[in-house]
Amino acid sequence: MTQRYHYFLSIADLARARGSEPTLSYEGAGPNDFAVTLQEALRNPNLFERWRSMQPEPDEVDMALAATDSNAQASAKVDDLHTDVELLTSLPMSIVRHRLNLLIGHAWQLRDMRSA
Template sequence: MPTTHRYYLSVADLANARGSEPSLAFEGIGPEKLASDLADALRSDTLFQQWKAMQPDPDEVAPSLGATDPGVSATGKQTSDRADIELVTTLPMSIVKQRLNWLIGPNWQLRDMR
């Protein structure tokens, strides 16, 4: 049975947090929307397939990069100085990082993991 990870993430400036590729980037407002979009990006391979199609040789992309977790859950809340996301998934941080970077670029921080 896969190990469940609980990631605690924060985004200091969510209003300006966007990935470098506009067609993959987060377009919402608020931590709840980011949590929802991140969960969707980890639950299905839709975002991965969009990214893969943009690669010079899509057939050479390792299928393992498209890993998904149908049971993922995420919640978001705004604090006085940042947006906080709590993510529960069986996926490793490497996959979470990949999807976060597509959505909001390097504008996030891993605060804790359990």
């Protein structure tokens, strides 16, 4: 059985959180939109493949970053002045980090991680 992880993330200002490449960046307006976008980014390789095709040497990209989890689940809600995100996936933090950075740059913070 595959190890699953429960990640707890915080985003200080989701309305302004964007990745450095506009064509890959999150464009939604609220926590529910973001949760759906993140979940899809982890469930299928589309975001990764678009990023990979933009690299100077796409064939030299580490294909371990292409991993997906068809059962990934994400939820998000506004709490005080920030957005809390809960993520349940079998993907390691290195892949979660890569997808988050593509979507919202460094606007997020890992609060906790536990085995699920």
